[in-house]
Amino acid sequence: MKLFNTLTQSLQEFVPLDDTVKIYVCGVTPYDTTHLGHAFTYLTFDTLMRYLEYTGHKVKYVQNVTDIDDDVIRKARELGMQWDELGNREIERFLDDTDSLNIRRPDVYARATDEIERIIELAQALVERGYAYVNEGCVFYDVKHDTEFGALAQSIGLNDYQSMLAIANERGNFPEDKRKRDPLDFVLWQAQAPGEPAWESPWGAGRPGWHVECSSMSMHYLGQQIDIHGGGADLTFPHHTCEIAQSEHYSGKAPFVRTWMHVGMVYQDGEKMSKSLGNLTLVRNLLKEYSADAIRIVLQNHHYRYPWECFPEDLKIAADTAQLFKQVRELIGPRLDGENTMLHNRFIAAMENDLNTPEALQLLKQSAREALDTRDKNLGAEVLRLTGILGLTA
Ligand SMILES: [Zn+2]
Known part of the structure; x- marks a missing residue:
């Protein structure tokens, strides 16, 4: 199978390190509801995992949940809730939404607040090795000390310190802090602010930074080198750059x-679907009108690497496709032993080519129509076997 590696900007033959493929995907911050952009990311890795298993691999899949951060604390205050009460509620909602889409749960769903001890150990080791420094109860990563910093950021055209700094200022994701030596230094451990939740550490009470939780969890659950790390394309810099x-x-x-895999952003009304814009298509709202299969199809109709805009017509077309596969089910009844080598091989070729689900679905649609036109139950059974690999349930 060939997968596109963001770090090298090339399609590479995927060869796992050993007999279990190790995948880590950055999860959500539980303060708001799952939208179609989230679903696109987690469905991509669900589809990849199903396909890898179909082709004979064992997979171990870890996803984190950032259950303590500025957004969780702020939103909980706005709602008059405890930060952990809000986190627990939103984690349940996220799992409900992804379950409803038949997105399998990861083998390990790890909370940042369960990782504190190991995060402290990691931060301490980086201080000892000169890559981090302590100031007023905070620990910061020393970007200028690290001559290799930024290799992944080059993949999105940030080729030097100045360009990273410019985009960081534009997006505001390296908050100003007079305790830092350099504006691009990022926090590994943050000293407690008045009224905020905190944990004990060698530097005083505080809480972990965001980037460090994923480094810690990935190494803890999967080992110091892993096969695939994924997330939304917006995590390339700074999040994944800092993780490396x-x-x-x-x-x-x-x-x-x-292999670094990044999933394109989903747009609506010409703008990136994000919490701050309020232009969200929430999964739970979509599920009132469309089946899980239809929503999976609208997402799988787009190649995971590219940004796309969601139009209402796309959902209607996907619903028709889901209906088409249902008709094939009615044609063949419960029998499942059909075979069509040509369709199978073409499907595999599409999937092997960087998980090209739009092409795979196109093939399945054509074959479904053909099976219905010619009442070919063998072909129909093969179509349904392959839609099953895509996680569809017709
Ligand atoms: Zn992460």
Whole structure:
């Protein structure tokens, strides 16, 4: 199978390190409801995992949940809730929404607040090795000390310190802090602010930074080098760029990740679907009108790497496709032993080509129509076997 590696900007033959494929995907911050952009990311890795298993691999899949951060604390205050009460509620909602879409749960669903001890150990080791420094109860990663910092950021055209700084300022994701030596330094451990939840550490009470939780969990649950690390394309910089720096200077092993996979953003009304814009298509609202299969199809009709805009017509077309597969089910009844080598091989070729689900679905649609026109139950049975690999339930 060929997968596109964001770090090398090339299609590479995928060869796992050993007999279990190790996948880590950055999860949600539980303060708001699952929208179609989230679903696109988690469905991509669900589809990949199903396909890898179909082709004979064992898979171990870890996803984190950032259950403590600025957004969770702020939103909980707005709602008059405890931060952990809000987190628990939103984690349940996220799992409900993804379950409803037949997106399988990861083998490990790890909370940042369960990772504190190991995060402290990681931060301490980076301080000892000179890659991090302590100031007023905070620990910061020392970007200028790390001459390799930013390799992944080059994949999105950020080729030097100045360009990283410019985009960081534009997006505001390296908050100003007079305790930092350099504006691009990022926090590994944050000293407690008045009224905020905190945990004990060698530097005083505080809480972990965001980037460090994923380094810590990935290495803890999957080992110091893994096969695939994924997430939304907006995580390339700074989040994944920072993860590489922390992990490789902690473990002394490179590469931390053999294949970086990034999922394109979903747009609506010409703008990126995001919490701040309020232009969300929430999964739970869509499920009132469309089946899980229809929603999976609208997402799988787009190649995972590219951004796309969701139009209402796309959902209607996907619902028709789901209906088409249902008709095939009615044609063949419960029998499942059909076979069509040509369709099977073409489907595999599409999937092997960087998980080309739009092409795979196109083939399945054509074959479904043909099976219905010619009352070909063998072909119909093959169509349904392959839609099953895509996680469809017709
Ligand atoms: Zn992450």
